[in-house]
Amino acid sequence: MTSQTGPEPGLSRVLEAFALLLGRWTAVGMQDIILERAGVRADAASMTLLLELERVGGTARPSYLAQMSRTSASNISKVLARMVGWSLVERTTEPGDLRAVSITLTEAGRRAVEAINRTSVEMLGEVMKDWPEQEIDQFGTLLGRFAQSVRASYLV
Numbered sequence: 576m577t578s579q580t581g582p583e584p585g586l587s588r589v590l591e592a593f594a595l596l597l598g599r600w601t602a603v604g605m606q607d608i609i610l611e612r613a614g615v616r617a618d619a620a621s622m623t624l625l626l627e628l629e630r631v632g633g634t635a636r637p638s639y640l641a642q643m644s645r646t647s648a649s650n651i652s653k654v655l656a657r658m659v660g661w662s663l664v665e666r667t668t669e670p671g672d673l674r675a676v677s678i679t680l681t682e683a684g685r686r687a688v689e690a691i692n693r694t695s696v697e698m699l700g701e702v703m704k705d706w707p708e709q710e711i712d713q714f715g716t717l718l719g720r721f722a723q724s725v726r727a728s729y730l731v
Contacts, residue, residue, distance in 0.1 A: 589721075613694035615687045616661050620644075620654045622691060625663060625680070629688045633680040634667070640678065663687055 599605060606619035617625065627643050628635055641651040655678060658664045663684035669675040680688070703711055 609691060609694050609698065612698070613687070613690040615690050617663060617687065618654075618657070620650075621658050621661070621663065624651075624654060624658065624678075625684060625688050626691065628664070628678065628680050628684070633685070634677050636675070636677055658684075 603619040606622050610617055610619075610622055615622075623644055624640055627640060631639075637651050637655060638648065640655075641648050644651070655664065655666075658678075659666065661683075662681055664678050665681055667677050667679050669677055706714075
């Protein structure tokens with residue numbers, strides 16, 4: 576969707592806004608603010624894994640978590656050790672293969688995810704406090720559609 580004079584202006588605006596949002600909202604400093612306001616004892620790396628575990632139903636293998644967070648197995652092991660120490664997750668063996676380890680959210684981990692999500696929604700509410708409800712709904716619909724298109728196009 577480019578013309579001979581360069582990218583479509585609308586797509587350029589989407590890219591610029593998306594990069595700004597993604598960069599700011601996922602920055603370690605922002606995640607630290609969310610965790611502090613949520614009252615959750617964790618760090619940014621743990622927050623990412625907590626949210627991914629919730630998204631996939633509460634249990635995943637460490638190798639999957641490493642792949643999804645685009646980090647090494649040794650780094651995931653360190654983050655998971657901290658999370659186990661904070662009682663946010665537990666290591667479990669899989670019934671068919673006692674050598675295979677899965678990571679499962681604990682009840683404390685589920686409460687942490689709820690607090691993170693609630694706090695994130697509150698913070699979005701603060702940012703969008705002057706927006707009419709109809710525009711918030713429309714934005715949510717369009718952003719959801721965009722996310723589905725990205726997922727369908729690039730399988731990420």
